[in-house]
Amino acid sequence: MVDARVLMGKPVARALNDATFERSHEYEQINKRKPCLAVITVDDPASRSYLKTIKSTARKTGCEVQEISLKPTADIPGMRQIINPLNDDPGIDGILVQMPLPKGINLHDAGLAINSNKDVDGISPYQAGLLFKSAKNALIPPTARAVMEILDFYQIGLSGQEVIIVGRSLVVGKPLGLLMVGRNATLTWCHSRTRSLPMVCKRADVLVGALGKARFLDSNYLRPGATVVDVGINVDEDGKLAGDVDVQNIQSIVAAYTPVPGGVGPVTSACLYANLLDAANAALIPIS
């Protein structure tokens, strides 16, 4: 069998960032300021690393980042005190609340606190509802959007295909499932309670791993010729970065796969800024 195609994220991210740069240049000409993303962050090694990526992508896309720190001891009213002025600030186009959150605050709480029109991470009920309704102006969680951008970039068809998503998280599995159905895929959601998971996964024309278990999906889960998208970012017992897919094991079977690192990851922050421009340019929709 011919070697599998490696679906690299970099060219996808570059194309997206270039398009966003054009849009933010245009935005700046009209509004006399750059599009601005507010990032609310609890100081933490993982969030520091993502924040670095966010800042570097801001430079590539002609956007600005305003960093606001949140105490690790903050409660919901404390978070709202930080977010409310940003919700009302006409100089802020998007608000991102970084994971991990303080104890006692979950993603849903954060989603309820953010002005939906600035919810570039797609965590508010209003934006989730727009996605549910396949509204064109929905702000889609960046990781889910990244998967679609990669598949489109490499012209991997979805209509009529069997797509299996392993994982049902609010930021990846669930939104991605709705996007896949919107693109006419026959969509199956699998998860920890799925019986005969290998058998179910073997039905996939496109298999998406979004379960968060290092190298879990191997050749037992894949039929020859499938395309695999790996959303997992895990640290294995040896401290090494690993996706949800066991690449060594599946390389000779599949038609194409996204590597970890270098696959979905780089495209995610590009999608965050694509969302920022969508939010900045959106005609405000009445929310009721």
Add this chain to the structure above:
Amino acid sequence: MVDARVLMGKPVARALNDATFERSHEYEQINKRKPCLAVITVDDPASRSYLKTIKSTARKTGCEVQEISLKPTADIPGMRQIINPLNDDPGIDGILVQMPLPKGINLHDAGLAINSNKDVDGISPYQAGLLFKSAKNALIPPTARAVMEILDFYQIGLSGQEVIIVGRSLVVGKPLGLLMVGRNATLTWCHSRTRSLPMVCKRADVLVGALGKARFLDSNYLRPGATVVDVGINVDEDGKLAGDVDVQNIQSIVAAYTPVPGGVGPVTSACLYANLLDAANAALIPIS
């Protein structure tokens, strides 16, 4: 093989209506008025028939109905003029915009016009987003809720089961898919673009027909022992009412099925009033 179990809707509706009656009695004692549903309706034979059911269920559940007519020529601003006072009226707990809508207004427009806290039909982006997030206080579209109530009433397990939904509408297929995943089913959405639909449907432990084609799903689509839920209400070429399932054809194969009429239908209006009480009693959630 033993005859299939017929999952009648009436006992499910009765149990739900009795519970709602208790709740509305309690509500009336506290608030000195009955819970009130506003129904906005374009005069039409189909909506007249459903309106009759809505009014009769109001009596059974101790609720009130206020009927407001909408001109068949109304546009979006015209609809908003009708809805806005109801949105603000503290004497109205729920608002239902009946199908069919005037030309030029779609379900999404109606969903954007309604105060989300009164959206007992679950058509607003905010309520769809709560459902997406599996929030306990989500107001679920009554037909989708009805399917779950029937399965629960007849103690048909969902965790780890393969559930196949044929149809991906905003009021049935899509919300039902999210509910099924929330209940740990392995969920597959099928639709007009699905290849080998019979083969895919034969995987189902529970098959839900929500495609709107009279007697479309027959023994070619079902494996022995499956449970079938029929959401279709169609009129066949002889003018007869028919579900999406060919009951004559599948009766000897399946373990259980819901009839049409008498299955999902009667439970739907019961769920509408269960939603009305949920809305009436809900602590108002800040919407942002």
